[in-house]
Amino acid sequence: MKDMWEFVEMIYRDLNSLEVTLGNGVFRLVLSMLLGALVGAERKRKGQIAGVRTFALISMGACLAMLLSIYVPQVYLGLKNGDPGRIAAQVITGVGFLGGGAMIHMKGGVRGLTTGAGIWMTVAIGMAVGVGMYWCSIIATALILVILVIFERVEQRRNMGQESRTVTLKINGIVSDVEVYRGVFEDHRVHLSTFFIKYDYEDDKTEIQFVILAPSHRDYLPLFNDLRVVNPTSELTLSSLE
16 A cells, blocks of 8 residues: 555656656647647537637647757756747747637638637647646646636627628629618617729629628528618628637
């Protein structure tokens, strides 16, 4: 029994050691991978392009960068007075490319902002695991899931879930008066933020893209029926910007 407690105590000391060892290094990589996968699973549930594998790799990569920041001055004595935070700073800079890649720019807005923020937080979690802040990393992951899941439900129940959406109309003929569409949106109590018009004079067609603000869950069919009768409409699409 005594030997078992001594073994457990040895593992505990190794996991919380300020120096990087094989044992605590592997443990931190595995933990960061699992925490990143949890966040990625929630994002995949929402149909985002970045999912479990992406978030797991991002978190584990950030953790490995922090392990290198600690290990290099530890092994190479000439770098004892170096700055281990330099590698970490480059990780924070580099994550901007990943966050930008997760966002889709559309006319009138950007889709994927929440996923981009999740990637940034996942990097921070991986870095925290890399320096041995296990409980802070676990709590931060739990808080992220609370924000992404619970807060979303609270917004919907309190009718705070206003989403930016794009309604695209492809109309036969050249349309010059767009104000009549503004009246249709007002009749349905939908806020029109802005709109974009594209004329195709060769094929005699008009494409109008309306950026609206509306509740996340509502029946758009009555609105679509009123929009399509204003002018001869060949195609109508609805897309989300979030």
